[in-house]
Amino acid sequence: MSQLPPIEPDLNQAAADATRAADTTDAQSNLELKEIEGLSQSRIVLRRFLRHRGAMISAGILLAIVVLAFSSEGIDALGLKIPGWWHYNYGQIADVTNGGVPSWRHPFGEDSLGRDMFAVVMRGAQQSLMIVFIVGIISLVIGVVIGAASGFFRGWIDTILMRFTDIVLVIPLIVLTATLGRNFGARGSLILAIVLGLASWTALARLVRGDFLSLREREFVDAARVAGAGPWRIMMVHILPNAIGVIIVNTTLLMSATILTESAVSFLGFGVQFPDVSLGSVIGQYQAAFQTRPWLFFWPAAFIVIISLTINFIGDGLRDAFDPRQKRALNKAARKAASASREKARAAASQNVSEQTAQ
Numbered sequence: 001m002s003q004l005p006p007i008e009p010d011l012n013q014a015a016a017d018a019t020r021a022a023d024t025t026d027a028q029s030n031l032e033l034k035e036i037e038g039l040s041q042s043r044i045v046l047r048r049f050l051r052h053r054g055a056m057i058s059a060g061i062l063l064a065i066v067v068l069a070f071s072s073e074g075i076d077a078l079g080l081k082i083p084g085w086w087h088y089n090y091g092q093i094a095d096v097t098n099g100g101v102p103s104w105r106h107p108f109g110e111d112s113l114g115r116d117m118f119a120v121v122m123r124g125a126q127q128s129l130m131i132v133f134i135v136g137i138i139s140l141v142i143g144v145v146i147g148a149a150s151g152f153f154r155g156w157i158d159t160i161l162m163r164f165t166d167i168v169l170v171i172p173l174i175v176l177t178a179t180l181g182r183n184f185g186a187r188g189s190l191i192l193a194i195v196l197g198l199a200s201w202t203a204l205a206r207l208v209r210g211d212f213l214s215l216r217e218r219e220f221v222d223a224a225r226v227a228g229a230g231p232w233r234i235m236m237v238h239i240l241p242n243a244i245g246v247i248i249v250n251t252t253l254l255m256s257a258t259i260l261t262e263s264a265v266s267f268l269g270f271g272v273q274f275p276d277v278s279l280g281s282v283i284g285q286y287q288a289a290f291q292t293r294p295w296l297f298f299w300p301a302a303f304i305v306i307i308s309l310t311i312n313f314i315g316d317g318l319r320d321a322f323d324p325r326q327k328r329a330l331n332k333a334a335r336k337a338a339s340a341s342r343e344k345a346r347a348a349a350s351q352n353v354s355e356q357t358a359q
Helices: 006-037 041-050 054-070 117-153 156-170 173-187 187-197 202-215 221-227 231-267 279-285 295-322 332-358
Strands: 075-077 080-082
Touching: 041 231, 041 295, 054 295, 080 295, 117 156, 117 187, 117 202, 117 231, 117 279, 117 295, 173 187, 173 231, 187 231, 202 231, 221 231, 231 279, 231 295, 279 295
Parallel strands: none
Antiparallel strands: 075 080
16 A cells, blocks of 8 residues: 655745745734824825826816816816807807818717817817716715714604605606706706705715714714814814725716716706707717717717726726725835835745755
8 A cells, every 4th residue: 555645845935935924914004004104094095096008098088178178178167268269169050061070170070050069079078077077076065974973863853864864865867967957957967966966865874873873883973072072173183084995986886877867867858958968968969970970979979988998997906905905006115115015025045945844
């Protein structure tokens, strides 16, 4: 009967691998802690966010779209009129040249009335971006106030606020905005933005409530009560900063969904009304030309997709920056040090296994 081979080297190899993995993890953790040593929480979050490549690229693209839209067509809102550098206005009608095909003079082409599509798309991007940011601000304020009060005070306050939230939540958003937009849409996109903001805060309120229910039981809240802090000071100064990550991340995701909702409402003809335009209304206006003149449909659709994706990637970067459980990216020097530590641990483990095998 043949003798079974000894298993000690395999066990030693497994132990060496585990030791090497533990040493590598400890080295990376120590390097990360050394990088953020002495920095405030806001500086740590900013540092992590700036290292998120997807978020930074998206932020650059979104900033470029904002600058392009508002500088090319200028600003014409709330009585403020600032001319832009583009030589056509979104409402200007001229003779159609070359069948409206895109050219150097009209890079996005022309419609059948002779309107320059670059000017129309830039004006639509202005309105859509304005709606997105107004909805984000309104939803942020309402959602945080209702969610914080409900989660902190609990009891009958929680019951009333959550039942009110449930009532708003079951109202179909598109139906509500379509109904009100039909009556007030002619006054501009500001009404549509306010309506969307007043109906979009419910999910954020529920998330903030859940965070406040958890955080109000922590030791630092008890210490603040013992020190004599009032309820609103505890909420705003002690609990809110610890929930800011959830709030900011979900606000960005809400803004990303808002541009799709606004586009859907305007596409159906209930959003921004003529003579003004938004990206959704441009798509709805030229949907019949998709087969014959696709450039009238392509550019506003492309801007909707790009804006939505960039806001989503920025939200992902903020989530990774605020969540301490996410794996952090080290800088170049730290990566070299971590790599050297891994090689050193690997060499030591290999030498130990060789010595034990020889014995």
